[in-house]
Amino acid sequence: MTKYLFEANYVGEGISGLLREGGSKRREAVVTALASVGGSLECFYYAFGETDVVGVFDIPDQASAAALSLMINSTGAVKLHLRPLMTVEDLDEAATKSPAYRPPGR
Structure with missing residues (x-):
């Protein structure tokens, strides 16, 4: 399993839907969508x-x-x-690798 950080903004009708349904219903929709592809929700927060x-x-x-x-x-x-x-640990492993790369202009 891979972890993803998600950030989202409600747009147009999405804002109206959020106001109509409330936050917990939208979280439930995310849980259902994730389950449909074998995923799971770790945390979900509203912000402004x-x-x-x-x-x-x-x-x-x-x-x-x-x-x-x-x-x-x-x-x-x-x-x-x-x-x-x-x-x-992923970053530790990445630090042991030495990709070949030439910066622009060198």
């Missing part, structure tokens, strides 16, 4: 400012995460951004 919703979920693979993102964003009611999260 630049981001309306933030949280973390586990999902089996990138294709499932992409499918979920495409489906949610296609509604036009929510703008969803996903960021894969790495463990400390």
Whole structure:
């Protein structure tokens, strides 16, 4: 399973739907959507400012995460951004690798 940080903003009818249904119903919708692709919700928070919703979920693979993102964003009611999260051990492993790279102009 891969963990993803998600950030979402309600847009247009999504805002009206949130006001009509309330926050817990929208969280339930996220839990159901994640379960449909084999995922689970770790945490879900409402915020204000630049981001309306933030949280973390586990999902089996990138294709499932992409499918979920495409489906949610296609509604036009929510703008969803996903960021894969790495463990400390993932970063330790990355630090042992030496990719070949030449910076521009060198």
